Amino acid sequence: xxxxxxxxxxxxxxxxxxxxxxxxxxxxxxxxxxxxxxxxxxxxxxxxxxxxxxxxxxxxxxxxxxxxxxxxxxxxxxxxxxxxxxxxxxxxxxxxxxxxxxxxxxxxxxxxxxxxxxxxxxxxxxxxxxxxxxxxxxxxxxxxxxxxxxxxxxxxxxxxxxxxxxxxxxxxxxxxxxxxxxxxxxxxxxxxxxxxxxxxxxxxxxxxxxxxxxxxxxxxxxxxxxxxxxxxxxxxxxxxxxxxxxxxxxxxxxxxxxxxxxxxxxxxxxxxxxxxxxxxxxxxxxxxxxxxxxxxxxxxxxxxxxxxxxxxxxxxxxxxxxxxxxxxxxxxxxxxxxxxxxxxxxxxxxxxxxxxxxxxxxxxxxxxxxxxxxxxxxxxxxxxxxxxxxxxxxxxxxxxx
Amino acid sequence: xxxxxxxxxxxxxxxxxxxxxxxxxxxxxxxxxxxxxxxxxxxxxxxxxxxxxxxxxxxxxxxxxxxxxxxxxxxxxxxxxxxxxxxxxxxxxxxxxxxxxxxxxxxxxxxxxxxxxxxxxxxxxxxxxxxxxxxxxxxxxxxxxxxxxxxxxxxxxxxxxxxxxxxxxxxxxxxxxxxxxxxxxxxxxxxxxxxxxxxxxxxxxxxxxxxxxxxxxxxxxxxxxxxxxxxxxxxxxxxxxxxxxxxxxxxxxxxxxxxxxxxxxxxxxxxxxxxxxxxxxxxxxxxxxxxxxxxxxxxxxxxxxxxxxxxxxxxxxxxxxxxxxxxxxxxxxxxxxxxxxxxxxxxxxxxxxxxxxxxxxxxxxxxxxxxxxxxxxxxxxxxxxxxxxxxxxxxxxxxxx
Numbered sequence: 001x002x003x004x005x006x007x008x009x010x011x012x013x014x015x016x017x018x019x020x021x022x023x024x025x026x027x028x029x030x031x032x033x034x035x036x037x038x039x040x041x042x043x044x045x046x047x048x049x050x051x052x053x054x055x056x057x058x059x060x061x062x063x064x065x066x067x068x069x070x071x072x073x074x075x076x077x078x079x080x081x082x083x084x085x086x087x088x089x090x091x092x093x094x095x096x097x098x099x100x101x102x103x104x105x106x107x108x109x110x111x112x113x114x115x116x117x118x119x120x121x122x123x124x125x126x127x128x129x130x131x132x133x134x135x136x137x138x139x140x141x142x143x144x145x146x147x148x149x150x151x152x153x154x155x156x157x158x159x160x161x162x163x164x165x166x167x168x169x170x171x172x173x174x175x176x177x178x179x180x181x182x183x184x185x186x187x188x189x190x191x192x193x194x195x196x197x198x199x200x201x202x203x204x205x206x207x208x209x210x211x212x213x214x215x216x217x218x219x220x221x222x223x224x225x226x227x228x229x230x231x232x233x234x235x236x237x238x239x240x241x242x243x244x245x246x247x248x249x250x251x252x253x254x255x256x257x258x259x260x261x262x263x264x265x266x267x268x269x270x271x272x273x274x275x276x277x278x279x280x281x282x283x284x285x286x287x288x289x290x291x292x293x294x295x296x297x298x299x300x301x302x303x304x305x306x307x308x309x310x311x312x313x314x315x316x317x318x319x320x321x322x323x324x325x326x327x328x329x330x331x332x333x334x335x336x337x338x339x340x341x342x343x344x345x346x347x348x349x350x351x352x353x354x355x356x357x358x359x360x361x362x363x364x365x366x367x368x369x370x371x372x373x374x375x376x377x378x379x380x381x382x383x384x385x386x387x388x389x390x391x392x393x394x395x396x397x398x399x400x401x
Numbered sequence: 402x403x404x405x406x407x408x409x410x411x412x413x414x415x416x417x418x419x420x421x422x423x424x425x426x427x428x429x430x431x432x433x434x435x436x437x438x439x440x441x442x443x444x445x446x447x448x449x450x451x452x453x454x455x456x457x458x459x460x461x462x463x464x465x466x467x468x469x470x471x472x473x474x475x476x477x478x479x480x481x482x483x484x485x486x487x488x489x490x491x492x493x494x495x496x497x498x499x500x501x502x503x504x505x506x507x508x509x510x511x512x513x514x515x516x517x518x519x520x521x522x523x524x525x526x527x528x529x530x531x532x533x534x535x536x537x538x539x540x541x542x543x544x545x546x547x548x549x550x551x552x553x554x555x556x557x558x559x560x561x562x563x564x565x566x567x568x569x570x571x572x573x574x575x576x577x578x579x580x581x582x583x584x585x586x587x588x589x590x591x592x593x594x595x596x597x598x599x600x601x602x603x604x605x606x607x608x609x610x611x612x613x614x615x616x617x618x619x620x621x622x623x624x625x626x627x628x629x630x631x632x633x634x635x636x637x638x639x640x641x642x643x644x645x646x647x648x649x650x651x652x653x654x655x656x657x658x659x660x661x662x663x664x665x666x667x668x669x670x671x672x673x674x675x676x677x678x679x680x681x682x683x684x685x686x687x688x689x690x691x692x693x694x695x696x697x698x699x700x701x702x703x704x705x706x707x708x709x710x711x712x713x714x715x716x717x718x719x720x721x722x723x724x725x726x727x728x729x730x731x732x733x734x735x736x737x738x739x740x741x742x743x744x745x746x747x748x749x750x751x752x753x754x755x756x757x758x759x760x761x762x763x764x765x766x767x768x769x770x771x772x773x774x775x776x777x778x779x780x781x782x783x784x785x786x787x788x789x790x791x792x793x794x795x796x797x798x799x800x801x802x
Contacts, residue, residue: 049727051725311798326450346520349486350520390798392705393793396706
């Protein structure tokens with residue numbers, strides 16, 4: 001049994017508190033968030049692969065690598081603390097220490113995260129005043145405030161929670177995230193913070209998170225860019241008293257639940273992508289290897305020609321098969337079928353069966369799928385992307401000028 | 402000595418004739434081109450790496466692989482003969498045979514090439530009538546007609562010729578090309594045909610062409626797509642009586658000349674890219690390896706965030722260093738300098754020295770460079786790209802609808 005909770009968030013999970021406030025990095029919007037658990041949590045995390053890593057990435061990555069127990073995640077928006085050198089690193093450590101001191105815990109129990117402008121030093125005094133204030137605001141209903149405070153120019157709040165039935169009871173997973181925002185000078189930053197009351201050892205938790213991220217957050221693309229600040233964190237406080245052990249049915253159930261909530265979070269980022277008007281699922285089936293399926297799905301999801309055609313509801317299957325062909329994957333295009341939702345478009349042997357009217361109806365929806373069947377093996381992969389609109393270019397060309 | 406010839410083209414090279422006519426694939430524009438040499442030529446070629454290869458690609462690729470002597474290149478625009486299966490393959494062979502018969506030569510002496518709509522069968526009778534007609538039009542001044550006939554929706558004619566001083570005399574290299582065009586359903590196709598009167602053995606010619614293509618045509622990007630029909634051909638008829646042998650000064654001079662004309666041709670494709678308003682050179686210097694330099698330059702040149710910022714003349718260095726960081730290259734961003742033309746923007750240690758007014762002046766030009774100095778080694782790479790405009794999205798979203 002899996003059940004999404006209405007208005008669910010990180011504090012829908014027992015034992016977690018959160019808060020989100022305006023501390024003064026941004027002019028008036030909320031810009032500081034905290035997630036907190038009284039009980040020390042096992043913590044798993046995945047971090048940007050960009051060589052240019054913001055200071056908070058380096059600091060939080062070390063905590064996860066050391067398998068430290070964690071009690072808090074402190075996040076600021078409005079400033080990424082990236083490309084800020086030694087001063088930026090020291091600033092991040094100072095903020096972490098201040099937060100830990102105020103909470104009466106060790107600095108190593110506080111994960112930190114930033115998103116926003118790069119190449120500018122943090123307003124350190126402002127943030128430390130904010131830290132002192134936000135801890136007084138911690139509440140078991142503060143999840144949505146935190147979800148708001150991590151946004152940059154996202155247009156929508158992204159907050160979810162899911163109940164998962166395991167063999168001995170129900171556990172909950174909550175999550176908040178942010179997607180591509182526009183800051184000067186910016187890039188899209190993807191942040192996601194998840195909580196659960198399941199009791200899961202750190203190595204198992206880390207493995208579960210990696211598997212889920214690889215199937216969800218790592219399968220979305222707005223414009224193929226990877227930020228300096230991308231981060232996904234999952235905290236498990238064990239408050240439910242329900243243990244999830246390796247190689248059990250409960251492990252599989254938990255993984256399915258984690259995939260479900262991460263998929264919803266990932267899709268919510270795409271739907272709110274810059275200039276996006278459509279959510280497009282790209283699925284490749286019956287490939288010889290996962291690598292082949294994944295390369296083709298990724299190549300189609302990242303192709304500006306496919307994404308612009310989707311924007312114009314143009315049933316341009318030639319761009320789809322060409323994007324598949326340039327992916328580097330091993331397949332024979334002569335065996336390939338292409339579908340829009342369930343509508344066959346091209347069948348093996350380049351047989352074109354496209355019904356333009358039916359295709360147009362599908363491509364004009366705000367949510368549809370492009371599927372390829374390679375007829376060569378048993379492997380599949382799915383990516384999610386958005387269309388590429390004139391608005392995307394407008395947002396990204398003209399923000400500063 | 403290198404000297405570009407005004408209005409130069411493939412027939413600026415002695416011994417080559419050409420023609421370009423309207424045969425009826427397109428409504429009224431020229432759509433059939435031929436380049437011809439009485440003397441059999443050594444022929445070199447490079448072809449699309451897309452797994453989806455049009456029929457003429459497969460046929461011409463075999464001729465080059467067999468090191469056959471070649472006398473003609475026949476090119477149609479308006480129909481790519483791609484994704485057309487066995488019928489498309491037979492059609493291509495028929496056209497090749499008709500052309501050879503009319504010229505009184507073997508089919509294997511005729512390279513063929515197509516660009517345009519994919520997934521539609523060629524109007525075979527129309528083209529064969531055109532072939533019979535075009536051979537009567539062959540002329541030693543027909544290069545510009547041929548240059549016109551290979552275009553799809555390119556806005557500008559792309560034709561060049563260069564004189565190169567070798568130790569025993571002057572040889573000429575001529576070339577015509579086409580870039581990204583819009584056909585229904587389409588992708589960008591890049592075609593380039595070069596002629597020279599130098600006398601060069603096939604294996605040496607092939608090596609020279611590969612080296613040049615890797616530094617020029619393979620370093621341009623409008624949108625990161627690789628077509629089903631991309632092809633570059635170089636014919637050498639030896640008419641000058643000047644031999645270019647391996648491992649000689651003349652070999653090096655010829656290579657420099659070939660690089661020069663290929664670079665001009667490649668840049669002309671970018672300048673005429675869909676929606677392009679600016680030609681941007683991306684150079685990475687002092688990398689540890691060529692691979693590192695190339696990966697970073699390519700990542701920057703392909704980044705929609707960098708390309709949209711260039712469109713808006715936004716000095717967004719954060720997007721540049723981030724695109725470098727996600728390239729997969731091995732470098733330490735802390736050592737990196739970034740320049741717009743000669744203007745330093747970011748120096749080692751993330752020291753920001755950007756003068757916004759000066760940067761804005763550079764980024765508002767229609768031709769400028771982004772350079773990175775990694776300060777880690779001796780290797781360099783250059784790519785060329787264009788900006789990403791709202792017009793690009795408009796063209797590609799709305800062509801069919």
